[in-house]
Amino acid sequence: MLGYVCDVSSDPDYVTSYRNHVRELVENEDEDVAMQQAIGGEFAAIGFLEQELLRSEGLHPHSSLVDIGCGSGRLACQLGTWMKGPYLGLDVVQDLLDHAARITERPDWNFQLAPGLTVPVLDSSVDMVSAFSLFTHLLHEETYRYLEDIFRILRPGGKLVFSFLEFSIPSHWSVFETNLAAIGTTGVLNQFMSRDAIELWASRIGFEPPRFFDGDRPHIPLSRRVELESGQTYEGLGALGQSVAVLVKPAPAATAFGVTADLDDERPA
Numbered sequence: 001m002l003g004y005v006c007d008v009s010s011d012p013d014y015v016t017s018y019r020n021h022v023r024e025l026v027e028n029e030d031e032d033v034a035m036q037q038a039i040g041g042e043f044a045a046i047g048f049l050e051q052e053l054l055r056s057e058g059l060h061p062h063s064s065l066v067d068i069g070c071g072s073g074r075l076a077c078q079l080g081t082w083m084k085g086p087y088l089g090l091d092v093v094q095d096l097l098d099h100a101a102r103i104t105e106r107p108d109w110n111f112q113l114a115p116g117l118t119v120p121v122l123d124s125s126v127d128m129v130s131a132f133s134l135f136t137h138l139l140h141e142e143t144y145r146y147l148e149d150i151f152r153i154l155r156p157g158g159k160l161v162f163s164f165l166e167f168s169i170p171s172h173w174s175v176f177e178t179n180l181a182a183i184g185t186t187g188v189l190n191q192f193m194s195r196d197a198i199e200l201w202a203s204r205i206g207f208e209p210p211r212f213f214d215g216d217r218p219h220i221p222l223s224r225r226v227e228l229e230s231g232q233t234y235e236g237l238g239a240l241g242q243s244v245a246v247l248v249k250p251a252p253a254a255t256a257f258g259v260t261a262d263l264d265d266e267r268p269a
Helices: 011-030 031-037 042-056 094-105 140-153 170-181 195-205
Strands: 064-069 087-091 110-113 125-132 154-164 210-214 243-248
Touching: 064 140, 087 094, 094 110, 125 140, 140 154, 140 210, 170 195, 195 243
Parallel strands: 064 087, 064 125, 087 110, 125 154
Antiparallel strands: 154 243, 210 243
């Protein structure tokens, strides 16, 4: 089992703001509603789209997955009956982790408080890392530190799949308008990223050149029709709304994807 101490007295801004956000929702909504709204709504549909994306990128039933920013289990509950390999979900809010563990009903999976900007698993031990709507709430410097540690834990040939906001996608502009309206207030950060920054960070750290998918263009192969609460439907191909980047840790040509990793080991001191 993973184990560490979370010192809330020195929490960075992204932790404090998100915990306050969840606390306000819990105080004013039914628990299940609050847990779903805390991560942006469209709980079942977006969770299904996320797992279809990971499967299209090579996630297999016996792969190992670290889900950073797992929230209340939107992705985990979709994978729970299909994926047999080890899973680690990290988040900064214990209430969300508790909810995720409860609805996923996988006692062999781990849901842990995130220990800062690091991932508590061994070097070169994980097949895939997902980070949906995570870097959108971090400063760029914090994202870079996370990317460095994700590179460390991925095995050669392993992948990081993450979503992000960018100014070049017209549908993301409404998020920026929300940021403008929130100037002078405290709340959850909605951070935009540029593709050239992601490409530079990937190069500096050692990843292969990233692949990108526009947030407003369907690109995720779907095994069934998806209908959003807004009434929008996807059939054949779907999209998350946020753009997607895929980063791969270089591997020798003979390395094959799908080797199961051990997430039950703690990273060395």
